[in-house]
Amino acid sequence: xxxxxxxxxxxxxxxxxxxxxxxxxxxxxxxxxxxxxxxxxxxxxxxxxxxxxxxxxxxxxxxxxxxxxxxxxxxxxxxxxxxxxxxxxxxxxxxxxxxxxxxxxxxxxxxxxxxxxxxxxxxxxxxxxxxxxxxxxxxxxxxxxxxxxxxxxxxxxxxxxxxxxxxxxxxxxxxxxxxxxxxxxxxxxxxxxxxxxxxxxxxxxxxxxxxxxxxxxxxxxxxxxxxxxxxxxxxxxxxxxxxxxxxxxxxxxxxxxxxxxxxxxxxxxxxxxxxxxxxxxxxxxxxxxxxxxxxxxxxxxxxxxxxxxxxxxxxxxxxxxxxxxxxxxxxxxxxxxxxxxxxxxxxxxxxxxxxxxxxxxxxxxxxxxxxxxxxxxxxxxxxxxxxxxxxxxxxxxxxxxxxxxxxxxxxxxxxxxxxxxxxxxxxxxxxxxxxxxxxxxxxxxxxxxxxxxxxxxxxxxxxxxxxxxxxxxxxxxxxxxxxxxxxxxxxxxxxxxxxxxxxxxxxxxxxxxxxxxxxxxxxxxxxxxxxxxxxxxxxxxxxxxxxxxxxxxxxxxxxxxxxxxxxxxxxxxxxxxxxxxxxxxxxxxxxxxxxxxxxxxxxxxxxxxxxxxxxxxxxxxxxxxxxxxxxxxxxxxxxxxxxxxxxxxxxxxxxxxxxxxxxxxxxxxxxxxxxxxxxxxxxxxxxxxxxxxxxxxxxxxxxxxxxxxxxxxx
Amino acid sequence: xxxxxxxxxxxxxxxxxxxxxxxxxxxxxxxxxxxxxxxxxxxxxxxxxxxxxxxxxxxxxxxxxxxxxxxxxxxxxxxxxxxxxxxxxxxxxxxxxxxxxxxxxxxxxxxxxxxxxxxxxxxxxxxxxxxxxxxxxxxxxxxxxxxxxxxxxxxxxxxxxxxxxxxxxxxxxxxxxxxxxxxxxxxxxxxxxxxxxxxxxxxxxxxxxxxxxxxxxxxxxxxxxxxxxxxxxxxxxxxxxxxxxxxxxxxxxxxxxxxxxxxxxxxxxxx
Numbered sequence: 001x002x003x004x005x006x007x008x009x010x011x012x013x014x015x016x017x018x019x020x021x022x023x024x025x026x027x028x029x030x031x032x033x034x035x036x037x038x039x040x041x042x043x044x045x046x047x048x049x050x051x052x053x054x055x056x057x058x059x060x061x062x063x064x065x066x067x068x069x070x071x072x073x074x075x076x077x078x079x080x081x082x083x084x085x086x087x088x089x090x091x092x093x094x095x096x097x098x099x100x101x102x103x104x105x106x107x108x109x110x111x112x113x114x115x116x117x118x119x120x121x122x123x124x125x126x127x128x129x130x131x132x133x134x135x136x137x138x139x140x141x142x143x144x145x146x147x148x149x150x151x152x153x154x155x156x157x158x159x160x161x162x163x164x165x166x167x168x169x170x171x172x173x174x175x176x177x178x179x180x181x182x183x184x185x186x187x188x189x190x191x192x193x194x195x196x197x198x199x200x201x202x203x204x205x206x207x208x209x210x211x212x213x214x215x216x217x218x219x220x221x222x223x224x225x226x227x228x229x230x231x232x233x234x235x236x237x238x239x240x241x242x243x244x245x246x247x248x249x250x251x252x253x254x255x256x257x258x259x260x261x262x263x264x265x266x267x268x269x270x271x272x273x274x275x276x277x278x279x280x281x282x283x284x285x286x287x288x289x290x291x292x293x294x295x296x297x298x299x300x301x302x303x304x305x306x307x308x309x310x311x312x313x314x315x316x317x318x319x320x321x322x323x324x325x326x327x328x329x330x331x332x333x334x335x336x337x338x339x340x341x342x343x344x345x346x347x348x349x350x351x352x353x354x355x356x357x358x359x360x361x362x363x364x365x366x367x368x369x370x371x372x373x374x375x376x377x378x379x380x381x382x383x384x385x386x387x388x389x390x391x392x393x394x395x396x397x398x399x400x401x402x403x404x405x406x407x408x409x410x411x412x413x414x415x416x417x418x419x420x421x422x423x424x425x426x427x428x429x430x431x432x433x434x435x436x437x438x439x440x441x442x443x444x445x446x447x448x449x450x451x452x453x454x455x456x457x458x459x460x461x462x463x464x465x466x467x468x469x470x471x472x473x474x475x476x477x478x479x480x481x482x483x484x485x486x487x488x489x490x491x492x493x494x495x496x497x498x499x500x501x502x503x504x505x506x507x508x509x510x511x512x513x514x515x516x517x518x519x520x521x522x523x524x525x526x527x528x529x530x531x532x533x534x535x536x537x538x539x540x541x542x543x544x545x546x547x548x549x550x551x552x553x554x555x556x557x558x559x560x561x562x563x564x565x566x567x568x569x570x571x572x573x574x575x576x577x578x579x580x581x582x583x584x585x586x587x588x589x590x591x592x593x594x595x596x597x598x599x600x601x602x603x604x605x606x607x608x609x610x611x612x613x614x615x616x617x618x619x620x621x622x623x624x625x626x627x628x629x630x631x632x633x634x635x636x637x638x639x640x641x642x643x644x645x646x647x648x649x650x651x652x653x654x655x656x657x658x659x660x661x662x663x664x665x666x667x668x669x670x671x672x673x674x675x676x677x678x679x680x681x682x683x684x685x686x687x688x689x690x691x692x693x694x695x696x697x698x699x700x701x702x703x704x705x706x707x708x709x710x711x712x713x714x
Numbered sequence: 715x716x717x718x719x720x721x722x723x724x725x726x727x728x729x730x731x732x733x734x735x736x737x738x739x740x741x742x743x744x745x746x747x748x749x750x751x752x753x754x755x756x757x758x759x760x761x762x763x764x765x766x767x768x769x770x771x772x773x774x775x776x777x778x779x780x781x782x783x784x785x786x787x788x789x790x791x792x793x794x795x796x797x798x799x800x801x802x803x804x805x806x807x808x809x810x811x812x813x814x815x816x817x818x819x820x821x822x823x824x825x826x827x828x829x830x831x832x833x834x835x836x837x838x839x840x841x842x843x844x845x846x847x848x849x850x851x852x853x854x855x856x857x858x859x860x861x862x863x864x865x866x867x868x869x870x871x872x873x874x875x876x877x878x879x880x881x882x883x884x885x886x887x888x889x890x891x892x893x894x895x896x897x898x899x900x901x902x903x904x905x906x907x908x909x910x911x912x913x914x915x916x917x918x919x920x921x922x923x924x925x926x927x928x929x930x931x932x933x934x935x936x937x938x939x940x941x942x943x944x945x946x947x948x949x950x951x952x953x954x955x956x957x958x959x960x961x962x963x964x965x966x967x968x969x970x971x972x973x974x975x976x977x978x979x980x981x982x983x984x985x
Contacts, residue, residue, distance in 0.1 A: 641890060
């Protein structure tokens with residue numbers, strides 16, 4: 001283990017454990033002692049409707065209604081495209097879309113007024129169904145080789161459909177933002193968020209001030225998992241408009257029901273996969289990937305890109321054709337959640353490979369192994385796997401942990417009796433960093449170190465700590481290079497008035513990309529270090545030389561400079577009387593490169609694994625025939641509890657990345673992606689395998705097990 | 715701000731109950747979630763008389779304000795009841811939740827009520843004017859509705875000792891391993907002597923009500939366990955025929971299948 005990997009106490013540990021961290025909902029007054037107005041949103045009651053009128057109850061003095069007519073700048077929130085409104089336009093496009101905001105000093109009074117608001121609608125037939133949706137926000141096509149010929153020459157062609165559901169991030173702290181007009185005329189917006197500069201751009205545009213007219217601070221944030229990547233830009237604009245109109249600080253914090261029902265989640269997906277097999281090898285893949293984007297495009301472009309790039313999984317398939325569509329539906333806009341499109345397609349390809357192997361009469365582990373990509377192979381986008389692919393060794397490690405290969409064969413034999421067992425495995429990658437050329441062409445990250453006269457050093461970057469530990473690991477890197485005690489290096493919550501734009505807190509790019517900039521900056525600072533004076537060093541992102549430039553219009557080139565890898569295995573016992581699936585063990589080998597803090601990384605692996613298991617089994621969220629999400633409380637949207645944590649063993653396998661700090665790659669998404677197909681393969685095996693039960697969707701609940709068994713021909 | 719009464723005795727509580735609309739509040743685990751604006755509560759958790767677990771020779775008597783945790787720690791509480799209690803929610807909820815609350819909340823998914831039903835339990839109700847004791851299945855009308863009158867309070871749950879030490883069968887199915895409402899639960903108590911069934915009970919969660927299947931149960935009495943075991947599927951059917959399952963968080967088909975499986979397993983395991 002490298003010195004840098006040694007675990008240390010997180011910088012925010014004491015404050016969080018002792019309950020001293022101040023979240024956006026905790027401020028009794030603003031820092032300057034001003035009263036904070038409470039803002040609450042009027043949410044649309046129909047999935048698609050023309051808003052004819054909004055009738056307010058008589059508003060007492062000090063209470064204000066805010067809607068799109070109050071937006072001083074542009075009523076379009078800048079995310080990837082600009083189609084999401086700050087407040088609704090003439091029509092509402094999903095249940096929950098914000099129509100306006102009521103603002104005032106007393107929450108109870110605002111609640112009462114809210115109950116008295118009458119909205120008159122002219123309902124329009126909504127489009128809810130992903131399968132039948134025809135309007136695509138994004139429609140991508142790419143591929144390579146001669147797919148048609150490969151299918152024509154195939155011994156056998158397989159076609160199958162795969163479905164995945166919503167998943168909500170269920171961060172501990174719900175969404176919340178606050179805006180404060182400042183003396184100098186600037187608007188100060190802060191709250192629970194991941195990407196200060198995203199919010200900065202959006203608020204400046206909504207207020208029409210230009211970038212210098214606003215600044216954004218990340219408050220202590222109680223988890224994000226992607227859910228606070230785009231949404232704080234929308235809520236940030238809403239509170240900023242309200243603060244602009246009233247001239248007073250305004251805060252809006254979602255309650256859990258609003259948060260579960262109306263904020264972004266993982267895209268439900270429908271994947272149609274077609275594989276050609278010749279001489280026992282997969283020769284071609286045709287993948288038709290549909291993601292349910294919801295009513296506005298928000299982050300769907302980038303989520304879909306990551307999803308379809310992973311369509312062939314980690315397999316080397318010579319002929320590939322991929323279509324990806326983000327379908328507009330009149331449902332809540334979907335956004336980012338750990339994995340960002342990849343869990344859906346990896347689920348599809350992993351299950352597809354299992355099913356093809358079973359049909360060919362080959363153990364799926366062997367079959368997959370015959371197709372593993374290796375260093376130098378072409379990626380789905382005609383880039384290269386530039387570095388070693390350690391999957392075979394990781395598979396051996398997982399095999400050693402749980403006798404994967406032996407059990408995989410043993411449990412594949414016919415089973416009788418009430419309790420039946422299965423074991424499943426998956427092998428996946430996470431493309432490290434931002435997809436495509438975004439890092440080079442769009443983000444252009446800058447990070448700074450400021451050394452003060454007293455010899456302390458401050459990290460200036462825009463990456464938010466959302467539990468992943470960048471407030472600890474950034475200073476750890478800098479103190480390591482400067483040979484300073486950790487206490488002398490600090491990283492405060494970023495405020496765009498003080499820090500350069502080092503890009504968003506997404507895609508596990510913070511440590512790999514910005515961490516490397518800080519490492520280089522620290523080395524330069526060390527070289528010019530002078531005691532007793534203030535010094536500043538700045539570093540800019542430069543794409544590594546080996547990278548094959550990526551062209552988004554053709555999906556050609558290196559979509560990622562390198563990859564993190566994982567092998568997951570899940571062993572289950574199914575109770576055929578009740579459908580209950582007990583997880584006997586969950587095992588993973590994870591290559592995130594060099595861990596910059598071993599405990600943090602292992603915590604990420606275990607937590608992500610559990611989220612993956614929840615996604616695969618109990619986390620069920622659906623909308624009804626009107627388009628309303630019914631599972632809007634923790635009674636109805638079940639996530640794993642401490643009692644649902646199985647025996648879970650996570651091991652690290654280090655394949656260093658030369659352009660990441662000390663060899664580090666991305667860690668965040670990786671552990672969530674692999675467990676769902678491993679889980680479902682295990683359940684399918686316990687039910688008697690594909691010959692009796694072919695499973696193709698998650699979440700797969702105890703009820704699904706029973707209904708599937710009811711189909712069994714005696 | 716919460717308004718309410720905090721009586722120190724049952725008599726005082728019944729008196730307040732008879733003249734106000736205050737909502738009886740024992741553990742509050744459901745009322746806190748409901749968080750009804752402007753509600754006035756009648757807090758029962760200071761009344762010692764409602765917090766006792768006693769043995770009167772015929773009955774184990776569990777006070778309405780006894781928490782599940784207290785009951786789990788008490789030697790008088792029968793094993794079936796403890797099995798059910800141990801799977802309710804999570805420790806924090808069990809520390810506050812009570813027998814009276816589980817009944818009074820009128821949920822059709824109340825796990826302690828199911829165990830009491832299988833044990834031939836009764837519930838004693840009192841008002842300023844008098845008292846009555848009714849069977850569990852007669853107390854519960856339907857989801858959200860019981861026979862409790864506006865002037866009455868639940869005083870205690872009575873479990874016949876003759877049932878308390880009999881062998882039992884219990885299984886709860888929630889959506890996960892903790893903090894999960896029963897989607898299906900099954901409780902049964904049986905008495906088999908010399909291979910012959912002397913008594914048997916069947917109770918399930920999944921029908922939207924609490925009921926017993928007296929005819930189907932009676933038809934098994936006097937038959938040998940062996941015979942029932944051999945005809946378990948048909949015997950199970952005699953119960954299932956009389957059951958109507960609700961759909962909600964899960965389908966009626968799921969509930970019916972699981973209850974059939976568990977019933978068959980139960981009838982196979984007698985003796």
